[in-house]
Amino acid sequence: MALDDSHxxxxxxxxxxxxxxxxxSMLAERPAVxxxxxxxxxxxxxxxxxxxxxxxxxKPYKVPGGMTMPYPDLRHYSLRxxxxxxGIFRLLAALDKYGITPxxxxxxxxxxxxxxxxxxxxxxxxxxxxxxxxxDSLHYGGMPEAEEQALISRSLHTLRDLTGQPITGWLSPAxxxxxxxxxxxxxxxxxxxxxxxxxxMPYRYTHSKKPLWxxxxxxxxxxxxxLGNNLHSESSYVQQIEDACDLLxxxxxxxxxxxxxxxxxxWLLGQPxxxxxxxxxxxxxxxxxxxxxxxxxxxxxxxxxxxxxx
Amino acid sequence: MKAxxxxxxxxxxxxxxxxxxxxxxxxxxxxxxxxxxxELNPPDNPHRKAWxxxxxxIQGYGIRxxxxxxGHLRQMALLDKYGIRGxxxxSTALCDHHPEIIAMCxxxxxxxxxxxxxxxxxxxxxxxxxxRDMIRDSIxxxxxxTGQHCAGYLAPALSHSExxxxxxxEVGTELFGDQAGFYTCDLFHDxxxxxxxxxxxxxxxxxxxxxxxxxxIAYVVNKVEPRxxxxxxxxNFDTLYAEGEQSGxxxxxxxxxxxxxxxxxxxAFEEALDYITSHPDVWITTGREIADYYRQHYYDTxxxxxxxxxxxx
Numbered sequence: 001m002a003l004d005d006s007h008x009x010x011x012x013x014x015x016x017x018x019x020x021x022x023x024x025s026m027l028a029e030r031p032a033v034x035x036x037x038x039x040x041x042x043x044x045x046x047x048x049x050x051x052x053x054x055x056x057x058x059k060p061y062k063v064p065g066g067m068t069m070p071y072p073d074l075r076h077y078s079l080r081x082x083x084x085x086x087g088i089f090r091l092l093a094a095l096d097k098y099g100i101t102p103x104x105x106x107x108x109x110x111x112x113x114x115x116x117x118x119x120x121x122x123x124x125x126x127x128x129x130x131x132x133x134x135x136d137s138l139h140y141g142g143m144p145e146a147e148e149q150a151l152i153s154r155s156l157h158t159l160r161d162l163t164g165q166p167i168t169g170w171l172s173p174a175x176x177x178x179x180x181x182x183x184x185x186x187x188x189x190x191x192x193x194x195x196x197x198x199x200x201m202p203y204r205y206t207h208s209k210k211p212l213w214x215x216x217x218x219x220x221x222x223x224x225x226x227l228g229n230n231l232h233s234e235s236s237y238v239q240q241i242e243d244a245c246d247l248l249x250x251x252x253x254x255x256x257x258x259x260x261x262x263x264x265x266x267w268l269l270g271q272p273x274x275x276x277x278x279x280x281x282x283x284x285x286x287x288x289x290x291x292x293x294x295x296x297x298x299x300x301x302x303x304x305x306x307x308x309x310x
Numbered sequence: 311m312k313a314x315x316x317x318x319x320x321x322x323x324x325x326x327x328x329x330x331x332x333x334x335x336x337x338x339x340x341x342x343x344x345x346x347x348x349e350l351n352p353p354d355n356p357h358r359k360a361w362x363x364x365x366x367x368i369q370g371y372g373i374r375x376x377x378x379x380x381g382h383l384r385q386m387a388l389l390d391k392y393g394i395r396g397x398x399x400x401s402t403a404l405c406d407h408h409p410e411i412i413a414m415c416x417x418x419x420x421x422x423x424x425x426x427x428x429x430x431x432x433x434x435x436x437x438x439x440x441x442r443d444m445i446r447d448s449i450x451x452x453x454x455x456t457g458q459h460c461a462g463y464l465a466p467a468l469s470h471s472e473x474x475x476x477x478x479x480e481v482g483t484e485l486f487g488d489q490a491g492f493y494t495c496d497l498f499h500d501x502x503x504x505x506x507x508x509x510x511x512x513x514x515x516x517x518x519x520x521x522x523x524x525x526x527i528a529y530v531v532n533k534v535e536p537r538x539x540x541x542x543x544x545x546n547f548d549t550l551y552a553e554g555e556q557s558g559x560x561x562x563x564x565x566x567x568x569x570x571x572x573x574x575x576x577x578a579f580e581e582a583l584d585y586i587t588s589h590p591d592v593w594i595t596t597g598r599e600i601a602d603y604y605r606q607h608y609y610d611t612x613x614x615x616x617x618x619x620x621x622x623x
Contacts (some may be wrong), residue, residue: 007355013407017375019351024407029410140363177368179365196372197372198376199380239537240536243576247573247574260573
């Protein structure tokens with residue numbers, strides 16, 4: 001039996017994208033962006049602090065990095081916990097040693113469960129963004145809109161109350177979204193979302209009435225992708241990011257500012273056999289002409305120029 | 311269902327009639343950037359899911375969009391630097407979505423061949439007429455937007471039917487005679503061109519388009535480290551270049567702007583291109599030119615040699 005005729009019909013075959021979440025444009029064709037201090041490259045280091053429930057629902061699919069064994073999967077649960085108990089302190093020491101300012105993407109349930117850790121983050125004063133409720137609370141296509149609205153609201157209220165910060169950035173668990181996520185985030189005061197990884201610079205979402213910016217947090221350069229998914233060596237992790245940094249710097253000198261965004265997990269890079277490689281990478285990055293800033297500072301610097309240019 | 315696709319006979323690599331490429335070159339090098347469009351919400355094909363997550367599957371979609379927004383111009387700059395004309399494996403709907411990209415390739419006289427309409431519309435389950443219509447639409451799109459008579463085919467997302475090669479050859483003939491529809495990239499059985507037996511008996515060839523050197527296969531399927539991929543390209547070249555002394559070989563690098571042109575991968579790729587193009591006996595060319603040259607100079611001797619060796623068995 002042949003396919004339905006809809007397979008030979010293409011209603012969205014038109015100029016631009018096949019959706020209205022954002023507009024089509026090529027990075028190299030856009031006006032040059034300048035970062036503060038005339039630095040060519042903005043460096044955004046995000047540390048993801050996560051709670052993976054032992055009794056995960058896996059709805060609508062098992063979250064990457066989550067439990068894989070029959071319940072109770074103690075090995076994966078406790079190793080994720082290791083990051084929040086031990087690994088994070090190694091990461092913070094390494095970042096401080098090289099003067100790199102991080103942001104923290106935090107699951108709101110983790111903030112509830114670990115007041116000591118949360119107080120530590122608050123005392124540091126670095127920006128915190130919302131990483132959803134927990135790693136098993138996925139936002140997904142087909143999710144009832146009211147249910148997602150409540151989930152976002154609970155996640156943001158909890159984190160705003162606990163941190164005293166405005167919380168204007170968002171990273172979805174597993175970077176998964178529903179068709180409504182962007183609009184719901186904007187309605188609840190989120191100003192930038194890091195889920196979409198289709199660019200090396202911020203851009204504007206067009207799907208919501210309130211301004212919402214994309215701040216792409218590279219998946220390809222994150223520790224989980226390189227070490228956990230691809231099983232590349234630690235030295236290759238360092239090599240890949242140094243190569244990326246070199247290329248983006250080179251492009252920035254001819255085409256205007258670029259963004260190097262690194263996502264780091266304490267349960268991976270906070271391991272004793274890996275922390276030395278992170279230090280090596282940070283030593284390299286700290287020698288480059290980068291503007292190391294928080295997610296919201298990068299978005300603000302970018303947005304100001306877009307408005308000025310418009 | 312067949313146990314053997316029936317497109318070619320066993321033809322041992324050793325002792326074939328000697329090939330020399332134009333100018334006496336030993337190795338024909340071509341580079342095939344896939345320029346693709348993946349739909350965010352394609353109709354469900356019962357035989358294969360387009361995305362692992364429910365709509366909107368933004369992770370997979372986003373990185374492919376990255377290829378068009380960011381990666382394309384990076385790879386293009388490298389190809390310009392090393393004097394390489396791309397042979398574009400094109401999701402032809404991209405002519406509508408992103409005509410800027412098509413214009414840039416056209417300016418450089420790059421080749422366009424058909425990679426279907428969208429890389430999210432699979433051949434699986436299509437009737438013969440549906441597949442014929444899809445192929446015709448794609449060839450007509452290439453002609454309308456570029457003026458080129460599409461010579462080659464790589465089925466969308468490597469999704470095939472038993473008739474894919476036949477239909478491509480036949481539709482090419484119907485539209486533009488012998489000037490279209492005469493080579494396929496869908497077979498990985500050889501390091502030299504080989505004649506392909508079709509029901510129309512058209513002079514049709516398979517051109518090596520390596521799966522192993524394909525950046526998506528290397529990076530996504532085989533999870534190769536970027537610098538190692540660069541080394542694999544050089545090693546692949548060294549062997550084919552040395553063997554080209556006996557009889558001309560072909561090296562193809564199939565690429566994707568969302569893989570090879572990512573910032574952490576471009577350097578390894580550039581080093582390989584620098585290495586390959588620095589050798590004297592390399593014919594830097596396109597898929598179409600290889601297929602054309604082969605059909606004119608070696609097709610008949612190849613058929614005779616294949617027949618003789620079948621007889622010898």
